[in-house]
Amino acid sequence: MILEVQAGTLIKRYKRFLADIELTANALVNAKQTTIHCANTGAMKGCAEPGDTIWYSTSTNPKRKYPFSWEITQSQANHFICVNTLRANQLVEEALNQGLIAELSGFSNLQREVKYGNENSRVDFLAKYQHAPDTYIEVKSVTLLDNDYGYFPDAITTRGQKHLRELIDMVEQGHRAVLFFAVLHTGINDVAAAGHIDTNYAKLLKEAQTKGVEIIAYKANFSFKQDQLTMSLSKKIPFIER
Known part of the structure; x- marks a missing residue:
């Protein structure tokens, strides 16, 4: 499976389906905060610590309120975790x-x-x-x-x-x-x-x-x-x- 992803930093996860992240600055975007969709309704223990690196995909569906989807957590112990169930x-x-x-x-x-x-x-x-x-x-x-x-x-x-x-x-x-x-x-x-x-x-x-x-x-x-x-x-x- 191949996914196109971008990186950000987790601020917090809330309401089970949502998370706030700080986008990583690059040539196309200045660093800023945004809300992304989380397709995981579970406890996500150890997978959603503030400060973790978040890798997210981008939907092309214009009807989506939140076009970014949380795919991977890169923990502060440098473990990679796919949180999109x-x-x-x-x-x-x-x-x-x-x-x-x-x-x-x-x-x-x-x-x-x-x-x-x-x-x-x-x-x-x-x-x-x-x-x-x-x-x-x-x-x-x-x-x-x-x-x-x-x-x-x-x-x-x-x-x-x-x-x-x-x-x-x-x-x-x-x-x-x-x-x-x-x-x-x-x-x-x-x-x-x-x-x-x-x-x-x-x-x-x-x-x-x-x-x-x-x-x-x-x-x-x-x-x-x-x-x-x-x-x-x-x-x-x-x-x-x-």
């Missing part, structure tokens, strides 16, 4: 279609946002194989780094708990079910369930593993060339219990 599924789809996820290669058809389960859900991806069970893939974006460890979730998630129940049901019906962690933080090298944040999610995830739900985690690579950002899911990392 829309990018996780896009990166996973790109990696799947390019055959970069070995555990999920060889499918004959890949569908997005397919209705499934007993709780009115939509699975992120449904991979169909000619000689293997249908595979239901639920994607979660991981950005929480806590005491040098990566965790999911970063807040209590009843929606995430529902998705785990749905994946368990798919396994019990004879399908294959995968929880895919897209790790979008360069400082994270393994992932664990954040039982200290959402005890119920951690317990349900352990149950899901026991019942046959697979857990796969891949880490994103970030590469900058002038104002062009390239991201890809390039490295498998372990899911562990803590």
Whole structure:
């Protein structure tokens, strides 16, 4: 995935969807403050500290009130974090279609946002194989780094708990079910369930593993060339219990 981005400095994030930044001065613009859109409704712990460098994209849609979208945080520890939650599924789809996820290669058809389960859900991806069970893939974006460890979730998630129940049901019906962690933080090298944040999610995830739900985690690579950002899911990392 390639994005055209510009840099600024975070002043504050507020109302979940908005952030104020100071634009970086260049030949075209003097340094000034502006408001940008934030497509992340989560807690964003450690990803939105005042003074962090913010990389934002620009929309050409004239109807948008805020044309700038917060894409990447470059933390003061020099970690790169993709905070735009829309990018996780896009990166996973790109990696799947390019055959970069070995555990999920060889499918004959890949569908997005397919209705499934007993709780009115939509699975992120449904991979169909000619000689293997249908595979239901639920994607979660991981950005929480806590005491040098990566965790999911970063807040209590009843929606995430529902998705785990749905994946368990798919396994019990004879399908294959995968929880895919897209790790979008360069400082994270393994992932664990954040039982200290959402005890119920951690317990349900352990149950899901026991019942046959697979857990796969891949880490994103970030590469900058002038104002062009390239991201890809390039490295498998372990899911562990803590």
